[in-house]
Amino acid sequence: MTDFVLSAFADEASESLEGQITALKRNGISHMEIRGVGGKPVIDYSEEEIKKIAGALSKEGISVSAVGSPIGKVNITDDLEAHFKRFCHTVEAARILGANRIRMFSFYLPEGADPEDYAEKVYGEVSRMCDYAGKKGVICCHENEKGIFGDTAPRVKQLYDHCAGLRGVFDPANFVQCGEVPGTFYKTLLPYTEYLHIKDAYQADGCVVPAGEGDGSVPEVIEGFYSKNSGRVLSVEPHLTHFVGLSSLQKEELKGREGYQNADEAFDAAVNALKTILDKRGYCYE
Numbered sequence: 001m002t003d004f005v006l007s008a009f010a011d012e013a014s015e016s017l018e019g020q021i022t023a024l025k026r027n028g029i030s031h032m033e034i035r036g037v038g039g040k041p042v043i044d045y046s047e048e049e050i051k052k053i054a055g056a057l058s059k060e061g062i063s064v065s066a067v068g069s070p071i072g073k074v075n076i077t078d079d080l081e082a083h084f085k086r087f088c089h090t091v092e093a094a095r096i097l098g099a100n101r102i103r104m105f106s107f108y109l110p111e112g113a114d115p116e117d118y119a120e121k122v123y124g125e126v127s128r129m130c131d132y133a134g135k136k137g138v139i140c141c142h143e144n145e146k147g148i149f150g151d152t153a154p155r156v157k158q159l160y161d162h163c164a165g166l167r168g169v170f171d172p173a174n175f176v177q178c179g180e181v182p183g184t185f186y187k188t189l190l191p192y193t194e195y196l197h198i199k200d201a202y203q204a205d206g207c208v209v210p211a212g213e214g215d216g217s218v219p220e221v222i223e224g225f226y227s228k229n230s231g232r233v234l235s236v237e238p239h240l241t242h243f244v245g246l247s248s249l250q251k252e253e254l255k256g257r258e259g260y261q262n263a264d265e266a267f268d269a270a271v272n273a274l275k276t277i278l279d280k281r282g283y284c285y286e
Contacts, residue, residue, distance in 0.1 A: 001229035004222075004278065004285040006271075007031035007065035007195075008236040013267035015039050017053060021060050023264060027271045030061060030286065033235045034097060035068035042097075043069050043090045050096045057097070064099040065233050066141065066195070071129070072105030072148065076118050080125055087129055094138050101139050101194060103169055104129070106150035106159055115149055122149045123162040130165035141194045143169040144178075151178050153185045160192040167194035170225075172216030173201035173208055173239070183217035190224050195233035198274045208239040210273035219277050226283065234285075238270035 010020035010032045017037050024032055034042050037053060045053070057064065069090045074083050087104075094102050106126055109118055130140045142150055142159055150156045153175065160166060170193045172182045181203070200214035201207060211218045225232060241260045260266040278285050 001284075002231050002286045003226060003228060003283045005031055005065065005231050005233050006236070006274070006285055007033050007233050008267070008271060009033050009035055009068060009238070010267070011036040012238045012270075013264050017056055021057070021062055023267055024062060025060070026264075027268060029236075029271065031063045031065040031233070032057070033066045033068045033103065033237075034064050034099075041070060043067065043071075043086070043093050045093075047089075047092060047096060050093050054097045064094075064097040065235060066101035066103050067094045067097060067099050068103045070105070071102065072107055072126070072142075073145075074107060076107040076109055076121055076125070076149070084125075084128065088132065091133050091136050091138050095136060100137060101141050101167075102133065103141050103143055105145050105148050106142060108148055115155060118149065119158065119162075123159070126159060126163045126166060130163055134165045139167050139194060140165065141167045141169045143171055143197065144174050145171070146174060146177050153180055153189060156189060157192075160189075166192075168192045169195060169197055169235075170221065171197035171199055171237070172218050172221055173197075173199035173214065176201040176203055176214065176216050177206040179203075181215065181217070183220055186217065186221045186224055190221075193225065195235055196221065196225055198234050198236045198270070199239055200273075210240065210269055211236075212273055212277050219281070222277060222283075223281065229284075234274060236270050236274055238267050240266040240270055 006029050010023050013023035014020050071087050133140050144156050150159050175182045198211045200209050200211045200216040200218050203215040
């Protein structure tokens with residue numbers, strides 16, 4: 001048994017599936033949180049195309065820990081029926097890829113709106129997705145993200161309280177970029193957390209840095225999440241340099257550390273930072 005299973009967003013190392021597999025193997029990681037392949041979201045491929053992707057990963061011994069989808073990154077006032085149809089396809093993609101988790105979000109709000117004015121609508125739509133996915137054996141895992149309803153710790157907790165079946169993806173850097181200090185509240189959210197995103201950032205300017213170097217309390221969060229021999233997932237999301245597909249994930253400029261010669265080097269640095277934290281504490285991981 002192992003304490004932690006390491007996974008990663010390998011599309012930050014390479015646009016191609018082959019390059020992603022190479023990056024994972026180079027770092028001794030056998031799981032990936034699949035997001036983009038060939039420069040577009042994996043959920044935008046047909047089921048037949050996704051089957052080919054699944055086959056290629058299986059052949060190389062790579063498992064999918066979660067589908068890192070953009071579901072929920074639309075305005076709550078948009079056409080949610082069209083969005084739900086895309087979500088249903090995402091659930092099927094997860095099943096084909098052998099994953100029982102979907103990373104998702106809790107919707108953008110109209111500019112200047114009071115979040116509480118849209119709370120019930122957000123709860124209803126998130127609950128609708130959780131209910132559908134749950135019947136298919138898939139878990140909806142909400143990531144805290146700047147600019148969505150569930151951006152700060154109190155509103156993330158509201159989502160868990162109102163949406164049955166919803167689990168969490170705790171992202172320390174995203175909390176820091178919202179002006180919060182994860183070290184002051186992470187114990188409140190970890191009971192609802194399905195897995196961690198390993199990403200760190202400076203409070204002063206929001207700059208993303210390797211895990212343990214910023215203000216995200218990453219070592220403490222990992223320690224709080226730890227359960228011996230549980231095989232809990234730690235998913236590395238580097239964000240240390242620009243990569244293909246970044247513009248579709250966030251509107252603002254990436255504030256990352258300078259000095260990485262290429263995406264592979266940045267990816268390796270992010271993975272090594274996590275391994276350093278785990279090794280110092282004597283955790284067993286694979």
